[in-house]
Amino acid sequence: MARKPRPPAPGRSAGADLQSILRVDHAGEYGAVRIYQxxxxxxxxxxxxxxxxxxxxxxxxxxxxxxxxFDEILPRYGVRPTLLRPLWWAAGYALGAGTALLGTEAAMACTAAVEEVIDAHYGRQLDRLEAGEVRDVIAQFREDEISHRAEALAQGAERAPFYNAVRATIAAGCRLAIALSERL
Ligand SMILES: [Fe+2]
Ligand SMILES: [Fe+2]
Known part of the structure; x- marks a missing residue:
């Protein structure tokens, strides 16, 4: 069974697993803001x-x-943000702008693909986390991401040209971004 992370004592850093969870989730939300921008x-x-x-x-x-x-939580748990923020700043924006240039439905396909990966990612984290603040936050955010995906599908994501290829490509990129941000 996965090791159960605990909130740190005041002034102490969180355990390695919790640090990596907070770092990658902060990176992901940062990337999401840039995609939508x-x-x-x-x-x-x-x-x-x-x-x-x-x-x-x-x-x-x-x-x-x-x-x-997450901006508020990370310092309290003694977790530094990912070193890859400049990359997600640029790559997130490029992904959002690039898909929107292909049309509204492609932009929605991007959102549906990203949120599908994030839903699964948050789900795996919930399996690893014991009850507490971080788990509550992630559970709530996961619900929000699921509703973002539903909204994108309702707005015609699946009508985007090359939907399946766009979805697979973006999903692979998101998984790579997750793996990198957990480590760096
Ligand atoms: Fe989010
Ligand atoms: Fe979202």
Missing amino acids: GQIDVLAARRAAARPLAAVRRMAEGEKEHLAR
Whole structure:
């Protein structure tokens, strides 16, 4: 059975497993904010339809709240952010802007693909974590990501050109980003 991480005593660092969980999740929410920012900039500039743009803005606000929560939690648990933040800053934005350039449905396909991976990722973490603050936060965020995926599907993600290829490519990229951010 997986080792059970515990919150650290005041002034102490969290155990290695909890550190890696917090680091990668913080990185992921940071990347999510950047993906949505790229999408919003392109969709707004291209005068995309109001409904999908409003949906993207709504989801972006959710990601900002997620990021703010991890911004607050990490220092309390003595966890440093990933060293790869500059990479996720650029890659997240490029992914969001790039998919939005292909159209609103491609942007939604990106969201559906990312959130599918994050749902599974958070699910695996919930299996490893014992009851407590971090587990509660992740459980709540996972519900939010599931609803983001549902929203993206409702907004036509599956009608995007080459949906399956886009989905598989983005999922592979997300898994790589997760593996890197857990370690670095
Ligand atoms: Fe999120
Ligand atoms: Fe999300």
